[in-house]
Amino acid sequence: MTDEQIRFDRTLAAWERIETWLLSHAPRSHAALPGPAERSVIEAAEEAMGPLPPELRALWGLHNGTDWDGPGRLRILKDYDVFPVADAVWCHESVLAVLLDANDMGTRPWIPACATETDEPHLWNFVxxxxxxxxxxxxxxxxxxxxxxxxxxxGWLEGIAAELERGPAGSGQHPGVIDGWLTWNEGRHHFPG
Known part of the structure; x- marks a missing residue:
């Protein structure tokens, strides 16, 4: 099995754990997840950004991001949402490329993955x-x-899945559920075990 296939499979397994938890404990968050991105959309993103990491191929094959149009954001991944494909392309071209140019770093094989606000990313990560x-x-x-x-x-996804499954530990952000929605905030929350 190739490294790419292992990364793809581990991503699917971690996401399945997250989604299983959502279905049991935060059903409104689970119900708000969008459908998969169309294959043509993923292929167009690869043309625009270069080869995609297997982690994002796996996630986008399940859901076209975790952002949604309802009040607030889903923020399933520790207050981050997976970029919808179009927003990842925009961030790659309009934000990441600008940062790399400003730092004289040139092109890197980095693809935007998640953000606190996927349509206007200020805090975001990349693979x-x-x-x-x-x-x-x-x-x-x-x-x-x-x-x-x-x-x-x-590894980050697996850590989030583990935290959801075992409940909050230590200080910092904790998962909680309010009215069927997953929340990540500091402090105390109702946490279904």
């Missing part, structure tokens, strides 16, 4: 297509490169 490592954009255009973060995108 290195070659390695699967996760990079982070932060305020004022500064970012943590994938080689610096030490995290992989699929």
């Amino acid at each position: 290195d297509t070659t390695t699967g490592r996760l990079g982070w954009n932060v305020h004022a255009g500064a970012f943590t490169e994938p080689d610096e973060s030490g995290d992989t995108f699929v």
Whole structure:
């Protein structure tokens, strides 16, 4: 089995755990997930951005992002949503390319993955297509490169799935459910075990 297939399969398995939890504990969040992106849309994104990481191919094959048009955002992944394909392309061309040019870094095999606001990304992450490592954009255009973060995108997803399954531990953001919707906030929340 290739590294790409392993990354693809691990992504699907982690997402299945997340979705299973949503179905049981946050059914309104689960019901709001959009359908899969059309294959032609994913292929057009690859033409625009270059080869896609298998993690995003897996996720977009299930859902065209986790953003939605209702009040607020779904923010299933620790207050982040998976970019819909079109928003990822826009972020890649209009934000990431500009940051790379400003820092004289040239083209990188980095594809935007998730953001707190996918239609106007300020805080977002990206996947290195070659390695699967996760990079982070932060305020004022500064970012943590994938080689610096030490995290992989699929490892991040697996960690979120584990936190949902076991419940909150330690300080910081905790998952909770309010009126059937998943929430991630600091402090205390109703958490269904």
